[in-house]
Amino acid sequence: MNMTTPDILVIEDDPIMREALADWLQAAGYGVRTVPDGSAGLAAVQFAPPRLVVTDIHMPGINGATVISELKQRCPEVAVIAISGLFDSGRGLGAEAALALGAARVLAKPFKRTELLSALAELLGRPAP
Secondary structure, eight states: OOTTSOEEEEEOSOHHHHHHHHHHHHHTTOEEEEESSHHHHHHHHHHSOOSEEEEESSOSSSOHHHHHHHHHHHOTTSEEEEEESOTTTTSSSOHHHHHHHTOSEEEESSOOHHHHHHHHHHHHTSOOO
């Protein structure tokens, strides 16, 4: 990966969604790393902080709320996009709570590729692909 390509870490427990997100981001020219859970995500950040993290909220083990809180303490400059299929369900962490924890943007699943890429472009200060 060259140094001009923003590095994005995707934390997503669903393997199909994780692969889709990686494909979308790589096709748009982003450097992408993926991990299957919050524990692996926090470990990855400790050794090589990315420019931006896309994290699912509802995951087994360390959930996305904990990931956001820990990440903002360790690397406050890293932008976070929180994603969840439950934001509008009334179950679990809501979108407002994710923003209060430090997420810069929230996207409710299912979201469109263009929604994700627009949020990334805005947060990373580069034109949308």
